[in-house]
Amino acid sequence: TLYRGFKSAKTKLTGKTTLDETQIKEALRDVRLSLLEADVEFSVVKTFLKNVQEKAVGELVTTTIKHKGEKKKVSPADHFINICHDELAALMGPVDTSINFKKGSGITTIMMVGLQGAGKTTTTGKIANKLKAEGHKPLLVAADIYRPAAIDQLQVLGRQLNIPVFTIPNVAPPDLCEAALREARFDKHDVVIFDTAGRLTVDEALMGELSDIKDRARPDNIFLVLDAMTGQDAVTTAKSFDQRLDLTGCILTKLDGDARGGAALSVKAVTGKPIKFLGVGEQLDKLEEFRPEGLAGRILG
Amino acid sequence: FASKKTIDDSLIDEIEEVLFTADIGVKTADRLLNSVREAVDAKSLSDPKEVWKTLRSEARAILDGATDTRGTLPKEGEPKVIMVLGVNGTGKTTSIGKLAHRFVNEGHTVQLVAGDTFRAAAAEQLEHWGRRVGAKTVRGKEGADPASVVFDGVESAVVEKADIVLVDTAGRLHTQKNLMEELKKVRRVMGRAIDGAPHEVLMVLDATTGQNAIQQATMFNEATDVTGIILTKLDGTAKGGVVLGVCDALHIPIRYIGIGERVADLKDFDGAEFVEALFA
Ligand SMILES: Nc1nc2c(ncn2[C@@H]2O[C@H](COP(=O)(O)OP(=O)(O)OP(=O)(O)O)[C@@H](O)[C@H]2O)c(=O)[nH]1
Numbered sequence: 117t118l119y120r121g122f123k124s125a126k127t128k129l130t131g132k133t134t135l136d137e138t139q140i141k142e143a144l145r146d147v148r149l150s151l152l153e154a155d156v157e158f159s160v161v162k163t164f165l166k167n168v169q170e171k172a173v174g175e176l177v178t179t180t181i182k183h184k185g186e187k188k189k190v191s192p193a194d195h196f197i198n199i200c201h202d203e204l205a206a207l208m209g210p211v212d213t214s215i216n217f218k219k220g221s222g223i224t225t226i227m228m229v230g231l232q233g234a235g236k237t238t239t240t241g242k243i244a245n246k247l248k249a250e251g252h253k254p255l256l257v258a259a260d261i262y263r264p265a266a267i268d269q270l271q272v273l274g275r276q277l278n279i280p281v282f283t284i285p286n287v288a289p290p291d292l293c294e295a296a297l298r299e300a301r302f303d304k305h306d307v308v309i310f311d312t313a314g315r316l317t318v319d320e321a322l323m324g325e326l327s328d329i330k331d332r333a334r335p336d337n338i339f340l341v342l343d344a345m346t347g348q349d350a351v352t353t354a355k356s357f358d359q360r361l362d363l364t365g366c367i368l369t370k371l372d373g374d375a376r377g378g379a380a381l382s383v384k385a386v387t388g389k390p391i392k393f394l395g396v397g398e399q400l401d402k403l404e405e406f407r408p409e410g411l412a413g414r415i416l417g
Numbered sequence: 418f419a420s421k422k423t424i425d426d427s428l429i430d431e432i433e434e435v436l437f438t439a440d441i442g443v444k445t446a447d448r449l450l451n452s453v454r455e456a457v458d459a460k461s462l463s464d465p466k467e468v469w470k471t472l473r474s475e476a477r478a479i480l481d482g483a484t485d486t487r488g489t490l491p492k493e494g495e496p497k498v499i500m501v502l503g504v505n506g507t508g509k510t511t512s513i514g515k516l517a518h519r520f521v522n523e524g525h526t527v528q529l530v531a532g533d534t535f536r537a538a539a540a541e542q543l544e545h546w547g548r549r550v551g552a553k554t555v556r557g558k559e560g561a562d563p564a565s566v567v568f569d570g571v572e573s574a575v576v577e578k579a580d581i582v583l584v585d586t587a588g589r590l591h592t593q594k595n596l597m598e599e600l601k602k603v604r605r606v607m608g609r610a611i612d613g614a615p616h617e618v619l620m621v622l623d624a625t626t627g628q629n630a631i632q633q634a635t636m637f638n639e640a641t642d643v644t645g646i647i648l649t650k651l652d653g654t655a656k657g658g659v660v661l662g663v664c665d666a667l668h669i670p671i672r673y674i675g676i677g678e679r680v681a682d683l684k685d686f687d688g689a690e691f692v693e694a695l696f697a
Pocket residue numbers: 230231232233234235236237238239260263266312313314315369370371372373394395396397398402505506536588590
């Protein structure tokens with residue numbers, strides 16, 4: 117491909133014993149192209165480049181550099197690469213992959229939200245699978261009453277995991293979620309996961325429904341489920357869900373593909389909320405905790 | 418470039434922002450900017466309005482360059498077989514429901530084939546659409562071999578006197594080699610059930626997808642000779658600009674767009690409308 121931005125930047129810098137501002141600016145042009153190709157959002161790219169430039173110009177005028185607190189003789193090229201990696205990892209951190217559990221004997225609630233087809237239902241199954249393995253007794257709630265066979269889909273997953281699925285025909289999602297909490301208390305579940313319908317951020321009625329579910333069920337966790345191949349729209353989408361609901365975290369799905377995943381950086385940058393988990397396959401055990409270094413390398417390319 | 422005097426940097430910045438935030442991507446944005454620079458040099462354009470007009474017509478040209486001569490016609494008296502594929506969650510099953518609705522309204526006898534035997538309740542989802550639009554759905558057991566379900570489904574269409582067959586397939590990532598091989602096998606098997614099938618292979622692409630769409634289209638096309646694209650979820654905030662890059666690289670036409678979740682939310686692709694919205 118024309119722009120192998122980051123590799124190209126490395127090649128241009130290799131062998132140099134010092135770097136001046138002009139060379140740094142040129143390397144940053146390559147990095148810019150790489151990040152845009154990786155689907156990092158336009159304004160997020162601008163901010164990132166500005167941060168890297170300040171650091172690079174400040175640190176690259178000597179060839180003995182303090183990297184990660186220890187004095188090393190590092191080539192300027194390697195140090196520039198390190199700054200990019202560190203800055204990207206810093207933008208995606210700090211790492212917080214925790215699920216907020218209720219203290220004591222309360223019922224912990226998790227609400228899954230996101231655009232159509234992002235992977236909410238599948239990820240609901242994955243989280244339930246993980247929590248069950250960790251000794252919890254989860255209850256799944258089929259709060260998508262619109263999509264054809266959505267309830268069937270969650271019920272199939274529930275059967276596969278031997279985890280019950282709560283559903284009542286013809287009940288609106290906010291009422292359904294509240295009823296689910298009563299069921300959870302009755303049947304001694306300690307975690308309840310609400311799988312909601314995919315929706316557009318411009319759908320006022322459906323975004324309002326999410327606010328209603330939040331008011332009635334008071335979830336301890338609200339996770340935005342986002343497809344790793346999402347482009348520039350990741351920022352608009354994340355901002356909208358976050359402003360409406362005050363998300364507790366984000367889950368990036370379909371990372372088993374070759375999408376660069378720049379949407380992750382965009383989401384973190386614009387909401388400040390941590391990326392909790394990564395979906396890395398269709399099977400219910402394909403859920404990983406987020407680690408910034410792996411994704412940073414993939415985004416930089 | 419010499420025309421620095423005629424288009425200033427701030428207009429270039431403005432153009433870049435519009436192009437990139439619409440998911441147009443580095444390579445295609447470069448191509449559009451270069452054609453603008455050439456036009457500026459040739460006619461010494463200095464009016465920003467003219468520059469935007471040039472951009473729009475160049476984007477239009479890329480879309481029009483996607484030849485519409487793909488796909489074949491069925492033999493006399495045989496059903497037209499349309500295969501639908503794409504990565505996970507893009508809207509394949511829903512788009513089949515919408516297409517079936519349109520074809521039934523046009524007077525066709527439509528049969529749906531539930532070729533997704535993997536995902537939870539996939540066949541149930543397609544059956545729902547079949548009931549909804551008045552089309553028969555052929556399915557197998559969950560976990561059955563997709564190739565044999567598709568073979569039976571396509572073959573039975575002749576007996577059932579369906580004149581259009583829509584074949585749903587499981588979502589898959591183009592990086593999953595074994596699943597791409599499965600897709601090739603499913604395609605071959607259709608040709609054994611009806612000589613010449615599938616007559617159309619429609620790839621479903623989600624408008625929120627970024628640059629990965631180009632790799633998706635490239636790999637699915639290599640595997641199955643895609644004849645057209647359905648671009649879904651254009652009723653959202655994403656602009657779907659990545660299709661410019663797809664058309665530029667592969668010349669595959671955009672056939673339809675999905676603009677909602679209901680049965681009537683499918684429109685023919687209109688290049689002029691699309692470009693208008695892209696630069697809005
Ligand atoms: N390869 C891969 N596929 C995934 C992953 N997560 C989900 N999927 C697939 O993505 C598709 C959509 O998943 P769903 O769970 O139905 O998505 P959803 O967000 O619930 O969809 P809606 O309810 O319609 O909005 C399915 O084919 C899933 O198997 C993942 O991490 N990797």
